[in-house]
Amino acid sequence: MMDTQVKAKPELEIVNEGQIPNLLVRGEVGAVLELIVKDKNGRVTDHRIMKSKSFVRQFLELLFVEFNKLPPKAALIMKDTGGFPRYIREGYRNFDCAGGVGDLARGIMVGTGTTAPTIDDYQLETRIAHGSGAGQLQYGGVTFGLPASDPTTSQFTITRDFANASGGDITVNEIGLYVVGWDGDARYFMAIRDVIGGGIAVPNGQTLTVNYREQAVV
């Protein structure tokens, strides 16, 4: 059976100054995780906003690589999403998460795992596959909202839609962000992993939109 293409359009809101949803405290750089479930008519059936808690070690490692402009001979060994060690060096692709439709290598990912995150997590516990088969969700392309700021907060948004055409309900319990690390080729690393308490149900025929709003609060 051919995969059904995701038709839902990511909704990138223009945030007016002073109206940026802010769950972080002064001095924090983090992400606000927004989850929206819509039915086939676009009606919102569930909407949650929460503080993303879990940059994992690969995020800090990539920041270290970039800040240091590490050359190949001083590359940093990082564990990719397959659990393989990679010698990661400075490169323009580092942090790339602009995955296209159905791209399971980079971008926002969802899963059913419920184990609390640790700093050493390198992959989602149980990732949901792309597709319209049983237990699968259709991964849309990753889109981005441009950076903006208000008097206290600067931010930008990473968005991905997950459409459920599986024929059954699916509960998403974990969400992550996979990004590229460069060793001469693109390798893939998990930068963020969050577990959603109680999970969020995506009924058959409905679409889950995940917004990661990376923010810095002064």
Added chain:
Amino acid sequence: MLTANLILERLNKEGKLLERREQPSRSFVLQLMDLLYLKHAQADRATRDIYNALRTVDFNPNFGQINLEVASAPGHAGCAKVVTNVDRHLEGQDAGIQVGKGTSAPTPTDYRMADRINHGRSGAAGIPASFANPSFETGDLTGWTSATNGFMRVVVESAGWGYKDGTYYCALESTPDASVSPYGQAGHYAQVSQSIDLTNVTHIRFQLRGQGTWASSFAFEVWVDGRPVYRIELADDTDYPSRMVDVSSFTGIHTVTFKCIATAAFYAADHGAWIDNIETLNIVELEYGGCEIVNLTFSDPNGQFTIRRYFTNSSSASITVNEVGIQAMEQDTGSSGRAFLIARDVVSPGIAVGPGEILRVTYVPQITV
């Protein structure tokens, strides 16, 4: 979640700890979000650099591979005193941890340190002496001594320079006779001089205009006693930039000369250099060491690394640091390296770094799951 600790330590020249401060860093700013966005989205991004210019940062740099670079070589040696242009800075002090004197509270749209302390060794303990009649507002050369040769003159004028402050400025320029054969020649000059105590003067700043279509036949020089300390080839200016001369190596009374000298034949009147608003400054500087990024460690639920830089006070002034920040280098779509402020913190009260002392600034970015 990522946070950062900011640690400031004041050391004596033997490295003994004299004072230690530790505070949470509050202030990652918009440019960090811009640069993370650029890398996540793999898209060029217009971002404001430390000189307030909107630069389109290239997500795929093809030269130098500069990307979010914070590690840095030391600032330049700062020892060249002849023909110094202190308006330009090398990468060594444009990337990495910065310090400044500004006290304004940080905002997300800060694009530069409020009052950055530049890399260098200058800084005097006292108040700088001033030039007499520094803007020629007496309408004449009171306080100044003039000299000319050939087809050159010194005149105090009141018209023709739209950007000058006050009423008057000083023209070091060609005479009407320059239009008549045998014409003006290379080496003809006009100058004004004044003796001044430079003990507490680190820099001399003035407005300079290259005047007339023949301005490119002239150079402008500043001399201290018998030697030049600054030289610029003139052109017919449409703006009137401030120029600054480093005189921090001089103490005591010296004769300072502002001189317009022909470098080629010239053929018309009213061409040369106009100067105004000559100021003396006491600019304090700290020597920027290299900025190192080390000690990446993890212990669940935490991870952290260290960004560190040493600042040495080689001046004779006590220098108070009120703000600390981080700048990153990126490459724009024109293949030029640009510096962007990504964090800025205010230190209150400021930390006074005495002559000969060292300030060690450490940022420790941390994540906690």
